[in-house]
Amino acid sequence: MQSPAFLTISDLWIERGERVLCKGLNFNVSVGEIVRVLGDNGAGKSSLLKVIAGVIPSLEGCIYYFGQDITQDHSRLQQDTLYIGHLSGVKNMLTVEENLRWHCPDVTTDKLHSTLSILGLLPLLSTSIKSLSAGQVRRVALSRLWIQRKKLWLLDEPFVSLDAEGVAILESHMKQHVVAGGVVILTTHQALTSIHSRDIDLLS
């Protein structure tokens, strides 16, 4: 028997407001894959990621994680998932270090410093988020990808407000992640330059 796929979306319907966004969406995601969700503005890309992450409920359909139905109770998938949405989830009132320690309290100082130096944030370690630029805040949010070890990454427009260097760093990190057996599902309008992805088109 074939082993179940990492993530199976079967007959998924998503509704926002009064509008139905996905009608009977089906796809499989296997280990080591980068899946790019495509679609026009308002086609439901972010909603799809939110449904997988368990932020919003689906109208109908099932989500299977290694063959196990998690549509009702997302907690099993959530333990292995890192979701970074449009909103960064970074608290304005805290410094860079405090923010990261909030998300991952067990990170060692070495790991924290090495991650931040990859992303060029080390000098800003104890700077308050308030005084950072949009791109820097995005980098702080994304640094969780280095610190937290989760199998599934759900990234909603991760490249927004990143500079060319930031995009390159993130792409190479995604590549490493899938080589190590991780899975990335992302939405972006930007073409991925250095990595190969499987595209799923949400037709509006």
Add this chain to the structure above:
Amino acid sequence: MTYTSFLKSECLVLWRRKYDIFNALLFFIMVVVLFPLGVNASPEFLAPAAGGIIWCAAVLAILMSIESMFKEDYSDGSLEQLVVSGLSLPLLVLIKISLQWVAVIFPLLVMMPLLSEMLYLSSGIFWVLVVTLIIGTPSLFLIGAIGSALTVSIKQGGVLLMLLILPFYLPVIIFATSAIQTAQSGLPYSGLLALLLAISLLFLVVSPFMTAISIKASVN
């Protein structure tokens, strides 16, 4: 994210935003100070009215601090992160509410001896007032958190929040002030305290779950 790291970050945020709480407390003091000036400063009037004045001012101050409880978390996406963290959302909510309660009520209690002296409250009644505040105000925060989570995604949610939660505040105010008045007339008041405590305990059970549901509806 773990429960402890959440607790730590919430403490830090509260500490950095201490001026908001300070504002609410200043408002509380102003109401209590201005009331005698505006109405009547004689002990014959103030002593019986003291419990009511302090309680009404405290409710207004709590309303002020509760309105913005989830605002910032909502706009920066931390609320979304709490939902997807895989931790129990009701428990996280309860941690947040408890911290907020301690942060507002502790300084309020510290100021209480001074204020009750100003309002000619006798020392025996002072302790009744303190007890009503300690066992009564948790319900105000727990009820307020439900409303705050429900209205967090609405731009001008303040008015709606008031309309939603004020009816639930009324019994708490009535039982608390009548406990103080009953004590002042020398009658047994423990039944009223028990009712206050019952309301708080009821909402301690109900509110975290209802707030969690409201949060999920708001981040939707």
